[in-house]
Amino acid sequence: MRLTILGSGTNVHPTRAASGYLVRTDHTILLDFGPRTLANLLKTGVNRHRITHILFSHYHADHFSDFITYFFDAMIFTKYQGGTRPPLTVIGPRGTKRLFRALFATLPGFTHVPFAVHFKEVADRAFKIGKTTIIPRTVTHTKNLHCLGYRIEYGGKALAYSGDSQYCDSLVRLCGDVDLAVLDCSFPASRPNPVHLHAGQCGQVAREAGVGRLVLSHLYPITERYNVREQAGEAFGGKIVVGRDLMAIKL
Numbered sequence: 301m302r303l304t305i306l307g308s309g310t311n312v313h314p315t316r317a318a319s320g321y322l323v324r325t326d327h328t329i330l331l332d333f334g335p336r337t338l339a340n341l342l343k344t345g346v347n348r349h350r351i352t353h354i355l356f357s358h359y360h361a362d363h364f365s366d367f368i369t370y371f372f373d374a375m376i377f378t379k380y381q382g383g384t385r386p387p388l389t390v391i392g393p394r395g396t397k398r399l400f401r402a403l404f405a406t407l408p409g410f411t412h413v414p415f416a417v418h419f420k421e422v423a424d425r426a427f428k429i430g431k432t433t434i435i436p437r438t439v440t441h442t443k444n445l446h447c448l449g450y451r452i453e454y455g456g457k458a459l460a461y462s463g464d465s466q467y468c469d470s471l472v473r474l475c476g477d478v479d480l481a482v483l484d485c486s487f488p489a490s491r492p493n494p495v496h497l498h499a500g501q502c503g504q505v506a507r508e509a510g511v512g513r514l515v516l517s518h519l520y521p522i523t524e525r526y527n528v529r530e531q532a533g534e535a536f537g538g539k540i541v542v543g544r545d546l547m548a549i550k551l
């Protein structure tokens with residue numbers, strides 16, 4: 301399994317794209333698709349028209365907005381440029397079907413899609429994509445919003461992605477004994493925010509879950525001024541990496 305960080309920042313950030321991750325197993329999967337991550341996807345050399353599954357943690361714009369650009373391009377490619385592509389399955393939390401139904405009915409050019417698109421709402425139940433096991437788990441982010449973290453297992457390795465999350469038991473369970481956990485490190489420990497983890501809590505989750513390696517991601521601009529690696533390291537003695545765009549990690 302290979303992970304490439306497409307975006308390690310947030311909605312508006314001077315040097316980092318927002319949330320997006322490319323995961324390669326027996327399938328090529330995207331986790332979230334925030335602004336500026338499509339440009340980084342192109343830089344990886346992966347053929348964007350071969351992506352078959354996009355998993356969304358939630359639909360805050362910093363995890364979602366490049367989907368619109370991506371999909372509009374896919375429509376032009378298949379309608380007017382003679383391109384073909386495999387079916388696309390979009391997977392996400394409660395509200396996924398309603399959101400895309402409204403978008404596709406409203407955005408010009410999004411009707412009459414010439415390839416198969418499937419929308420699937422998931423909660424806390426494992427499923428398979430080929431030989432890859434996906435375990436979504438509801439995490440606590442903002443009030444009344446269904447947000448998912450994902451655990452991906454393939455070839456004897458496990459990766460966890462928090463999506464956006466506060467500290468919660470379900471996040472610790474999601475990360476249980478994974479080889480690599482990518483956590484929402486929006487803020488430094490000294491500048492906490494009620495709906496995101498801070499660096500110290502990332503370390504706490506990693507320690508409690510017994511993760512192998514911890515990747516700190518989803519950094520807000522203000523967070524760049526602090527040593528989040530050191531802050532997470534106060535709670536977690538394992539390997540800690542501050543994520544950056546286009547960083548590739550083999551599991």
Ligand SMILES: [Zn+2]
Nearest residue numbers: 358360441464
């Ligand atoms: Zn969010």
Ligand SMILES: [Zn+2]
Nearest residue numbers: 360362363464
């Ligand atoms: Zn976010």
